[in-house]
Amino acid sequence: MGVDGSDTGQDQGELRPDRQEEVARAAQALASGGLVLLPTETVYGLGADASDPAAVAAIFEAKGRPRFNPLIAHVADLDTAARIAAFDERARALAEAFWPGPLTIVAPIAAPSAVCDLARAGLETVAIRVPGHPLARAVLAAFGGPVVAPSANRSGRPSPTTFADAFAETGDRCAAALDGGPCQVGLESTVVAVLDGPVRLLRPGAVTRAQLEAVVGPLAQADDDAKRSPGRLALHYAPDAPVRINAQAPNAEEAFLAFGPWPDGERVFNLSPTGDLAQAAANLFSYLRAADRTAPAAIAVAPIPDEGLGEAINDRLRRAAGFVG
Known part of the structure; x- marks a missing residue:
């Protein structure tokens, strides 16, 4: 892998043997409590075992992230997500329409031990998605459990969409780093809450309001559910210059x-x-x-x-x- 993003082996088919070895090392690093730079189609993530409070705490330390901001659990497929979160018909319809892809669904937690309290910011809900990047899916499948992976920047800084920027921000804290080339979407995932009442848009993203409403009807605003989504701080994604x-x-x-x-x-x-x-x-x-x-x-x-x-x-x-x- 190269910091310049060359020869990444990113494709939709079988991974090259050297990429398979990288995936195995990344999965082992996660299982050992380490942090991993993980490419997704949205932005680069700083990944850790979602069930391990010590590993999750290491993410907060590396990012300087406020502990009250919940993290998104990334999983390999819908079946895994449905074992961790309580999905109703609306949540399943959204997942089937937009996964793998840049949509995060906030739903009641069904398996609290799978995503620790620290990762959920003490909430009884979990934010979960299946990413669209083939390397991310390969790591998640090899690891076999949910991985929290907030953007790999220091907290409040612009999210990294290239491997070089991600590595410069938090690479020194990682046990493994995967170069997946430039992120194709470049914005964090859309976040919706599927709880009691209408589906609420918590954070706009690459899956647009119109696309969501075509599946579940009119969306409500975030209101009190805003706290359940990452990326809701007033000053966020900020460069050094005003x-x-x-x-x-x-x-x-x-x-x-x-x-x-x-x-x-x-x-x-x-x-x-x-x-x-x-x-x-x-x-x-x-x-x-x-x-x-x-x-x-x-x-x-x-x-x-x-x-x-x-x-x-x-x-x-x-x-x-x-x-x-």
Whole structure:
């Protein structure tokens, strides 16, 4: 594996023999209580055995993450998820529609020993998903249990979408690290709560509101269930430089995240010159990091349409800006 992301062997078929050896080492590291850098289709995760409080505590220490923020348990398939969480017909319908993929379902915990209290932030619910990346699924299948894997950045920083960025953030804390190439989605998973009452959207993501509502009908807002989702801190995904959103143009000494046609410039990073929201989502965190490395006075971000994937992009940008535009 290479820090430059080359020759990763990422595909949808059989893994190469050297990749199989990496998967086996990663599974063994998890079983021994170690941390693993894990590629997913959304962002790189910092993985640990979800049932091991000491391993989960090591994630919090490595990230500097507040203990009240719950973690997502990643599993290899729907059958495993349904043994850990109590899925009703709505949850199962969502899982069948969007798994493997970037959707996290919050449901009542059915097997508390499988995802420890620390990983659930003391809640009686569990956040769970089946990731879409073949390497992640291979590790989960080899390990045989749920793995909590929050984004591999230090807490509050932009999530890493390349192996190099992930390794630079928390790689020194890991017993194994898997390079799966650049993340194809580039935004954390959508999170929904399937509890009593209507399905609630806790965090927008790559699976859009319209896609969800096509399966389960109109969504309710988070309200009191927001605490059950990761990524809900007011200041989150933040680079070192201040972030100014909905900017029509950058000021002097600002870097600029453009969207749509915009002239090239020394500190201009165009999320999508064609105005493609999927491209913008995939580029968001890596471009925030790249802009931050220019040591600007601030990072200005062009307006992003608040529709489809734009809802998730704007959610991340508002948090990166501390809700201050």
